Amino acid sequence: MNKLDKVKRIVIQKTLKLDCGKSISNFPIAYETYGRLNENKDNAILVFHALTGDQFASGVNPVTNKEGWWSYAVGSGKAIDTNKYFVICANVLGGCMGSYGPSDINPENKKIFGTDFPVITINDMVNAQYELLAHLKIEKLFSVIGGSMGGMQVLQFISNFPDKSHTAIPIACTASHSAQNIALNELGRQSIMADSDWQNGFYEEKNKSPAKGLSVARMAAHITYLSKKGLQEKFGRKLQERDDLKFSFDADFQIESYLRYQGSVFVDRFDANSYLYITRAMDYFDLTKQFNGNLSKAFQKSNTKFFIISFTSDWLYPTAENREIVIALNSLGKDVGFVEIKSDKGHDSFLLDVPDFLNAVKNFLNTSYGKINEKRI
Amino acid sequence: MKKEFNIIANLIETNSKVLDVGCGDGELMDYIYNNITKDIRGIEISKKNVQKCIERGLTVIEGDAEKDLKQFPDSSFEYVILSQTLQAFLDPENVINELLRVGKKAIVTIPNFGFWKVRLHLLFKGTMPITKNLPNEWYNTPNLHMCSIKDFENYCNKRNIKINSSNLGYKNLFSDLGIFIIEK
Structure with missing residues (x-):
């Protein structure tokens, strides 16, 4: 049995113009969902995965038979409580868990793409996932959340679709990939x-x-x-x-x-x-440059409530880089909270059992969810 | 709730935009959020307190008021509150300038070193005063720049800072706390 028989996929019929200039159409996006979309359709959370993640954020990954990559955070009674929220996670464009990527067949020569696959960007990734929301008939998300490259997707998503989510939680990320990274x-x-x-x-x-x-x-x-x-x-x-x-x-x-x-x-x-x-997509990510050096402009049209989280021992995406996003939002008077979690577990902290982090996410989500009908968010 | 929180909250216009600098565990913000305006956020340096604010569902930014106010544009808030932390800053003058830049109005409270109990303590005991608002010994107090209500008024006059509503009936001798609304 092909491993991909175990994954949910939709074929995006639309043509997506990529940043590299090429276009793709009729391409698959693999995804998984947890919990249930409620009647008001106001409890959906889109989780973005990091470099080596996939759509299986929680439970047992049916392909690897291992725990989902964000099992500490996503699940019944967890910080992102699947009893309460409808959680969606998609494999990124270019990935290898069922979404369109270099292992797929090139329609031009019927061979496996390999490095003939077009170079993709964070922007391309979120544009592809946006199409998935249409398929799931979700008008507005309650939240978008992700760590590391997932956080970059959160930022790009809000920039591209300023009204699509009530809240946004970029974690341990940056608006502009550093030389070191x-x-x-x-x-x-x-x-x-x-x-x-x-x-x-x-x-x-x-x-x-x-x-x-x-x-x-x-x-x-x-x-x-x-x-x-x-x-x-x-x-x-x-x-x-x-x-x-x-x-x-x-x-x-x-x-x-x-x-x-x-x-x-x-x-x-x-x-x-x-x-x-x-x-490569991570390296090309520079949201600041997309707005001619002014990161604030990326968020100008959005009224999304932001909550940004960094970790003390994360030297890959250090607090200072996360703070730059906070500063950009504050300079526009946007609603942004920020916390630096004390942890010795480095950049990986967001994937691990770090109670202060998980509690902060849980409290932010639950208190914000209670307020989505107020006019502020 | 601390009695001055009620006084501070009553100084704030309904639905105005507010920043609470050094918001602690969010008690004052919570009160203002539920009674005066939803458009309020805080800055707090203690990680523990930041978590408490998040638990209350308040918007809080972990940060240091001495460094992190500069990210806010001029006049971006109707009111900026600084409740009893002015004397603990390394450079209070800079903080006051920042409060007045970021806020159209600033609400500042100070523990009054001119309070009669403080005066008597120093006069008769000859040791550094310890009161409800000044509970620490000289060697472990976070307060670096103590002042009296009169000192603060003199300072504002010297710097052409307008005291909009001073002290609210309190006097230099009879109140342990000074509450001011100031603006440029």
Whole structure:
């Protein structure tokens, strides 16, 4: 059975003009929903996933048989309570869990796209997901929420569709991808492209897979999702199932073994070309530049109530970058709240069991939901 | 609720746009939100208090009033409230200037160092005064720049700051707290 038999997909009939100049049409978007849309259709929340996420935010992912990537936050009685809200999550354009991506067939030559797939952007991703809302017959969302690249999509979504959501929660993200983050993404891409099995992106038709390259890319990226303190506390210099150093290049240290494991399991669930395309989309993200250097203008037409969250130990998308979004909104007098959560878990904090974070999201959503009929939001 | 919260809330016009600087756990904001205006938000430096404000469903920005007021444009609020924290800032003069830039009006409260109990404490005991509004010892007080109601009035006169409604019946000698509405 094809893994994609287990995913819900719709085919977007419209033609979508991409930022790169090309157009796509009749393309699939894979999605999952949790909870129920109520009669008023006012309880829908669109969750945007991060680089290596997918539409399976909660429950068991039927393809990987692992817990959904945001199981701490999304579910019955959780911060994003599926008893109360109708949660929608779609696989991004360029992804590898059923949405249109580099593993799909190129209609022009009937071969797998590989690197012939058009380069996509965060803007393209949210425009594609907007079409999904029409399919689900949702006029106005209660909230859009996402961390990391998911947060970037939140910002772009509100900028593109200023009246489409009552509230917005960008988490641990930025309005403009930094040089450091572009550098780290480039490291991952080069690692994939240095694998001879990558075959210039046409590995699938040759029945090859750049697993080593993708695995190293994941290992490097994984370090950036943690904090120095978190790593030190979890691993320190602990040795891996041995009493002493082996004077070899085997994984002596637990941290080495851990990273190797993270790399090896990643390649089973993720496509190397998708990794290239999605990291590129992140690098190209510069909402400030889209508005000629004035980020405020991105939000000028919106009355969405914002709640921005960062983490103390996140050095990948540090508080200062999240604050820039707060400042841009404040300069327009928009309704924006901001909190920096204390956590040693680095950028990954938003995916983990961080009670202060989960409580803040829960309280913001629940109190805001009670107010959506007031005129303010 | 603290008695001055009621006085402050009554100074604010219905449905006006308000910023509470150093909003604490949001008690005052909550009262104003439910009774005076929905268009209110706060700035608060303590993470714990920020969480409490979020629990109450209030809009709050975690931040430092000494640095983070500059992100608000001129006259972006009808009222900016600074309740009893002026004396704790490193640079209160800068904060006052920022309050008056960001708000059309600023409501400032100060613990009055000219209060008779404070005067008597220093006169007879010869030690730094401890009262309800000044509960700390000299070595652990967050208050860096204590002043009296008279000091504050003198300051405003010197800087051509208009005291719109001063003190509301309180006097330098008889009140432990000064409440002012000031504007440029």
